[in-house]
Amino acid sequence: MQTINRLEDLRNAVDALKIGGKTVAFVPTMGALHEGHLTLVREARARASHVVASIFVNPRQFGPNEDLDAYPRRLAADAALLEAEGAAVLWAPTVDQMYPHGYATNISVSGVSEVACGAARPGHFDGVATVVCKLFNQVRPDFALFGEKDWQQLAIIRRMARDLDLTQPHVSNIIGVETVREASGLALSSRNQYLTEREREQAAGLSAAMRRAISAIESGASVPQALGSLNADIIAAGFASVDYADLRDAATLEAIETFTGQSARLLVAARIGAARLIDNMGVGPK
Ligand SMILES: Nc1ncnc2c1ncn2[C@@H]1O[C@H](COP(=O)(O)OP(=O)(O)OP(=O)(O)O)[C@@H](O)[C@H]1O
Ligand SMILES: CC(C)(CO)[C@@H](O)C(=O)[O-]
Numbered sequence: 541m542q543t544i545n546r547l548e549d550l551r552n553a554v555d556a557l558k559i560g561g562k563t564v565a566f567v568p569t570m571g572a573l574h575e576g577h578l579t580l581v582r583e584a585r586a587r588a589s590h591v592v593a594s595i596f597v598n599p600r601q602f603g604p605n606e607d608l609d610a611y612p613r614r615l616a617a618d619a620a621l622l623e624a625e626g627a628a629v630l631w632a633p634t635v636d637q638m639y640p641h642g643y644a645t646n647i648s649v650s651g652v653s654e655v656a657c658g659a660a661r662p663g664h665f666d667g668v669a670t671v672v673c674k675l676f677n678q679v680r681p682d683f684a685l686f687g688e689k690d691w692q693q694l695a696i697i698r699r700m701a702r703d704l705d706l707t708q709p710h711v712s713n714i715i716g717v718e719t720v721r722e723a724s725g726l727a728l729s730s731r732n733q734y735l736t737e738r739e740r741e742q743a744a745g746l747s748a749a750m751r752r753a754i755s756a757i758e759s760g761a762s763v764p765q766a767l768g769s770l771n772a773d774i775i776a777a778g779f780a781s782v783d784y785a786d787l788r789d790a791a792t793l794e795a796i797e798t799f800t801g802q803s804a805r806l807l808v809a810a811r812i813g814a815a816r817l818i819d820n821m822g823v824g825p826k
């Protein structure tokens with residue numbers, strides 16, 4: 541595997557990978573890799589001839605009081621994991637390369653970016669859309685893979701690809717991969733490292749509470765009532781606060797007040813210890 545940190549070298553490497561009509565699948569990450577990321581790489585390998593992964597802790601998607609400085613960075617260990625999974629190229633640009641002096645362009649996807657995590661983290665999804673658009677233009681992959689753990693992010697990237705007529709990748713080749721969980725049900729996340737052992741056990745209560753709320757909604761309970769009980773259950777599990785616990789349309793993320801079997805997603809963000817954890821699950825037809 542080649543680790544590359546100059547754009548010109550990346551372009552040459554990707555051109556070489558594509559010789560003979562070979563395909564490239566791209567897995568963007570912020571590093572601190574875990575089994576969730578590695579599952580994306582395996583899925584990418586199954587879909588394309590070669591895999592390009594990126595590691596870039598993107599300052600534009602962190603708010604002023606968020607964990608940009610504390611975010612775990614361990615490039616050498618991550619590179620070894622990617623190499624063992626058969627990735628061909630690791631693209632690891634610096635902040636100055638991504639946003640050189642004078643950089644002035646922002647991509648903002650309205651609607652789907654404005655609710656849930658977008659309301660709780662102003663500017664976050666502009667930062668995500670902007671960096672992902674740049675990464676797509678830099679790598680020009682045939683496929684790109686994202687985790688469903690970040691469901692709203694995936695919906696925003698698909699909206700952006702559709703709206704901007706992106707072809708590398710085309711929106712139909714932006715692939716969502718099911719959330720990888722610990723045996724306890726806790727969704728794997730780089731930010732789980734901020735949890736103590738006790739908080740990690742308590743955090744497992746989040747997915748259990750979500751599953752109970754989904755059963756209630758699918759059995760006909762009123763959505764506001766089920767979400768009220770879910771909030772209480774999350775706090776009872778040991779979380780300090782709930783940023784949001786919403787039932788939303790799976791694609792547009794519009795709020796759903798009455799569940800009538802439509803394709804819906806239960807999305808939650810809640811705080812425990814030093815971590816803000818997110819999770820989401822499907823409701824209704826799978
Ligand atoms: N548990 C998981 N299952 C599947 N995909 C995942 C999982 N965790 C992260 N991913 C995906 O990996 C990609 C890179 O995510 P990122 O590097 O931000 O990791 P993360 O664990 O989500 O970190 P964070 O703690 O910042 O949310 C994203 O597409 C994300 O959705
Ligand atoms: C997609 C992404 C790599 C953009 O920085 C990031 O938001 C992430 O890791 O989910």
Ligand code: BAL
Nearest residue numbers: 570601602664690693
């Ligand atoms: N995986 C989402 C990236 C973020 O929280 O900034």
